[in-house]
Amino acid sequence: GQQLNQSPQSMFIQEGEDVSMNCTSSSIFNTWLWYKQDPGEGPVLLIALYKAGELTSNGRLTAQFGITRKDSFLNISASIPSDVGIYFCAGHPRPNAGGTSYGKLTFGQGTILTVHP
Amino acid sequence: GAVVSQHPSWVICKSGTSVKIECRSLDFQATTMFWYRQFPKQSLMLMATSNEGSKATYEQGVEKDKFLINHASLTLSTLTVTSAHPEDSSFYICSGSGGANSPLHFGNGTRLTVT
Numbered sequence: 001g002q003q004l005n006q007s008p009q010s011m012f013i014q015e016g017e018d019v020s021m022n023c024t025s026s027s028i029f030n031t032w033l034w035y036k037q038d039p040g041e042g043p044v045l046l047i048a049l050y051k052a053g054e055l056t057s058n059g060r061l062t063a064q065f066g067i068t069r070k071d072s073f074l075n076i077s078a079s080i081p082s083d084v085g086i087y088f089c090a091g092h093p094r095p096n097a098g099g100t101s102y103g104k105l106t107f108g109q110g111t112i113l114t115v116h117p
Numbered sequence: 118g119a120v121v122s123q124h125p126s127w128v129i130c131k132s133g134t135s136v137k138i139e140c141r142s143l144d145f146q147a148t149t150m151f152w153y154r155q156f157p158k159q160s161l162m163l164m165a166t167s168n169e170g171s172k173a174t175y176e177q178g179v180e181k182d183k184f185l186i187n188h189a190s191l192t193l194s195t196l197t198v199t200s201a202h203p204e205d206s207s208f209y210i211c212s213g214s215g216g217a218n219s220p221l222h223f224g225n226g227t228r229l230t231v232t
Contacts, residue, residue: 035223040208041226045222090221098216102221103163105221109159109160
């Protein structure tokens with residue numbers, strides 16, 4: 001089946017540094033989602049991308065939908081301690097995926113982010 | 118934004134008993150909700166798709182008689198882990214979408230520990 005390769009697996013950074021993580025796939029995805037999961041909680045949607053080449057920001061977060069539709073990256077600028085958590089990318093083969101189609105959502109393995117004050 | 122409420126947050130039960138986990142969509146109607154299982158430091162694994170008013174669709178390898186799913190209304194889906202065993206201990210997360218063109222939102226998860 002489809003797979004998403006997310007890297008890096010983990011990152012240890014100092015507060016204030018910028019962070020970059022990405023997901024790649026051997027097959028095309030037409031919707032990309034980025035989630036953050038705090039310990040003991042469910043994932044929270046950060047950014048949703050629906051168009052190839054799209055660059056979207058949410059505060060200090062910026063994500064891009066790769067032009068080839070086989071990759072996406074997430075950047076976090078000026079990291080703070082509360083950025084700690086696991087970040088997941090998720091992809092879907094359909095454009096503007098929603099509703100019942102999410103049964104085919106594919107998740108990356110996650111990036112564990114640790115921020116040292 | 119869309120809110121999904123999951124209850125309980127954590128539960129400890131004895132081996133052989135059954136546990137019910139509730140998932141509610143608070144500000145949208147969800148004809149479809151999804152149940153995931155997550156082991157420590159791993160990604161989410163889809164267990165089943167819960168369909169309002171009809172039977173759930175289970176992923177390969179998930180026992181439908183062990184993980185009973187009921188989706189009786191547009192805002193409530195339940196997962197019952199029957200005759201729980203220690204290997205069922207895990208983090209269970211539900212999710213839902215408001216429909217076409219709506220992103221997927223997750224509940225806060227339920228930590229199940231079977232002793």
